[in-house]
Amino acid sequence: xxxxxxxxxxxxxxxxxxxxxxxxxxxxxxxxxxxxxxxxxxxxxxxxxxxxxxxxxxxxxxxxxxxxxxxxxxxxxxxxxxxxxxxxxxxxxxxxxxxxxxxxxxxxxxxxxxxxxxxxxxxxxxxxxxxxxxxxxxxxxxxxxxxxxxxxxxxxxxxxxxxxxxxxxxxxxxxxxxxxxxxxxxxxxxxxxxxxxxx
Amino acid sequence: xxxxxxxxxxxxxxxxxxxxxxxxxxxxxxxxxxxxxxxxxxxxxxxxxxxxxxxxxxxxxxxxxxxxxxxxxxxxxxxxxxxxxxxxxxxxxxxxxxxxxxxxxxxxxxxxxxxxxxxxxxxxxxxxxxxxxxxxxxxxxxxxxxxxxxxxxxxxxxxxxxxxxxxxxxxxxxxxxxxxxxxxxxxxxxxxxxxxxxx
DNA sequence: GTCTATATCTGGATAGAC
DNA sequence: GTCTATCCAGATATAGAC
Numbered sequence: 001x002x003x004x005x006x007x008x009x010x011x012x013x014x015x016x017x018x019x020x021x022x023x024x025x026x027x028x029x030x031x032x033x034x035x036x037x038x039x040x041x042x043x044x045x046x047x048x049x050x051x052x053x054x055x056x057x058x059x060x061x062x063x064x065x066x067x068x069x070x071x072x073x074x075x076x077x078x079x080x081x082x083x084x085x086x087x088x089x090x091x092x093x094x095x096x097x098x099x100x101x102x103x104x105x106x107x108x109x110x111x112x113x114x115x116x117x118x119x120x121x122x123x124x125x126x127x128x129x130x131x132x133x134x135x136x137x138x139x140x141x142x143x144x145x146x147x148x149x150x151x152x153x154x155x156x157x158x159x160x161x162x163x164x165x166x167x168x169x170x171x172x173x174x175x176x177x178x179x180x181x182x183x184x185x186x187x188x189x190x191x192x193x194x195x196x197x198x199x
Numbered sequence: 200x201x202x203x204x205x206x207x208x209x210x211x212x213x214x215x216x217x218x219x220x221x222x223x224x225x226x227x228x229x230x231x232x233x234x235x236x237x238x239x240x241x242x243x244x245x246x247x248x249x250x251x252x253x254x255x256x257x258x259x260x261x262x263x264x265x266x267x268x269x270x271x272x273x274x275x276x277x278x279x280x281x282x283x284x285x286x287x288x289x290x291x292x293x294x295x296x297x298x299x300x301x302x303x304x305x306x307x308x309x310x311x312x313x314x315x316x317x318x319x320x321x322x323x324x325x326x327x328x329x330x331x332x333x334x335x336x337x338x339x340x341x342x343x344x345x346x347x348x349x350x351x352x353x354x355x356x357x358x359x360x361x362x363x364x365x366x367x368x369x370x371x372x373x374x375x376x377x378x379x380x381x382x383x384x385x386x387x388x389x390x391x392x393x394x395x396x397x398x
Numbered sequence: 399g400t401c402t403a404t405a406t407c408t409g410g411a412t413a414g415a416c
Numbered sequence: 417g418t419c420t421a422t423c424c425a426g427a428t429a430t431a432g433a434c
Contacts, residue, residue, distance in 0.1 A: 011417080025312075025313065026228065026313055027226035027227060027228055027229065027310070027313040028226060028228075028229065029225065029226055029227075029228040029229030030226065030227065030228035030229075030313060032408075032409060032410080033409080033410060033411080034408080034409080034410090042418075042419095043418070043419060043420080044410085044411090045411085045412080045413095045418075045419065045420075045421090046417070046418045046419070048410095048411070048412075049417060049418075050417090053410080053411080054410065054411090083393070084393070084397065110312070110313070111226070112368070113224075113309070113368060114224065114225055114226040114229060114309070145394060146393060146394055147392050147393060147394055148390075148391075148392060148393070148394050149394075150386075151387065151392045152383065155380075155383050155384075155387070156387060156392055158365075158366075158369055159362045159365075159384060159387060160362075161365070162361065162362045162364075162365025162366065162368065163358045163359075163361045163362035163365065165361075165365060166357075166358075166360070166361025166362065166364060166365050167357070167361065169311070169312060169361070170357055181354075184351065184354050185354075185358060187349075188350065188354070188355060188358060188388070188391075189387070189388075189391065189392060190391050190392060190393045191347075191391040191393060191396045191397070192347075192387075192388065192389050192390040192391030192396075193346050193347060193350045193355055193388060193389060194282070194283070194345060194346060194347070194389045194390060195344060195345055195346055195347050195348075197390045197391075197396070198283060198389075198390070210399080231426075231427060231428085232427080232428065232429085233426080233427080233428095241400075241401095242400070242401060242402080243427095243428085243429090244400075244401070244402075244403090244429085244430085244431095245399070245400045245401070247428095247429070247430080248399055248400075249399090252428080252429080253428070253429095
């Protein structure tokens with residue numbers, strides 16, 4: 001059904017990829033079937049051969065977004081490395097997927113809260129899986145004594161993913177280096193910004 | 200023109216406040232003049248007595264959003280306190296404005312990137328003023344030797360504001376305490392999450 | 399200051415030719 | 417698998433009564 005090929009080699013894939021970019025830029029309601037079709041060099045009616053409705057396109061875009069970033073981060077976390085390097089690597093993987101590789105991932109971040117509730121609900125399971133991936137990793141770090149005792153894992157994960165996703169609002173991968181960005185974020189988050197640790 | 204009164208005491212203010220909530224929830228294109236009017240117990244045609252167009256409502260909503268959070272944070276930063284307390288206070292002020300007081304602020308965060316470019320451009324100046332407020336404060340901290348030398352102020356400001364704005368996606372002020380949230384965030388950002396500081 | 403009525407356009411979705 | 421043509425609901429905005 002959904003393929004792993006990065007580019008869009010079927011019409012169906014091309015429609016999904018195009019829709020993701022448009023949703024990301026204009027929001028859910030700001031994208032019409034006519035516009036999607038136009039960007040795929042098709043007519044609107046033809047889309048309904050591949051998809052039953054606009055919302056079906058939406059659901060697939062949202063799920064693919066999480067699945068792609070999940071796969072990227074999971075691959076990095078499977079590699080054995082120091083806690084600092086694993087955190088750096090996982091952050092870098094998330095940022096690359098968000099900013100460079102996947103319009104699905106960025107679309108998910110931008111429009112998730114404004115899609116119809118039934119659509120949102122049908123993507124919650126995939127979302128929870130990604131959260132669990134991070135919580136598992138951070139739990140390991142804590143169990144290994146690498147995190148401060150008073151750091152709450154869920155709070156940190158929410159702050160981290162929030163900070164990473166927000167780069168979408170200002171970072172341009174044409175102008176900056178995503179890996180450098182990841183290193184800077186990882187350093188600030190791991191070590192803090194204050195010269196002296198205190199209360 | 201724009202008043203400081205928290206609630207909406209004129210019809211014009213009520214329209215703006217209602218529009219902000221709707222924009223925040225449904226996105227720019229997802230809100231119609233009919234819907235705004237309906238939520239204000241009016242008919243769509245009546246809105247045009249107060250505003251020339253939907254985009255004019257939008258511009259005012261966006262600018263009010265930044266102005267409100269700017270005022271809240273600036274007020275806190277005027278108070279003399281320790282670096283840690285000032286950071287905590289500024290973060291708390293931003294989060295309160297975002298999550299509790301101002302639908303304008305949350306609307307701004309959610310829809311800024313999807314509004315028509317001319318509208319976005321007409322609000323850039325107000326935005327820059329808020330960024331300058333934070334950069335000024337962080338610059339003071341750095342000049343006073345309170346920040347690590349290798350922390351880049353712009354990077355941190357972007358990460359911080361991004362992390363704070365992202366709370367909109369998951370935090371419910373009915374269920375959690377915004378001040379506690381602010382304290383946790385300030386602590387993690389100031390001191391980091393790792394047990395030992397390192398590379 | 400708000401209403402009704404309307405002009406004009408664009409939206410999602412379907413039917414049926416090819 | 418893609419097209420054209422079309423239905424109908426809903427969009428912004430305007431005009432003019434009250």
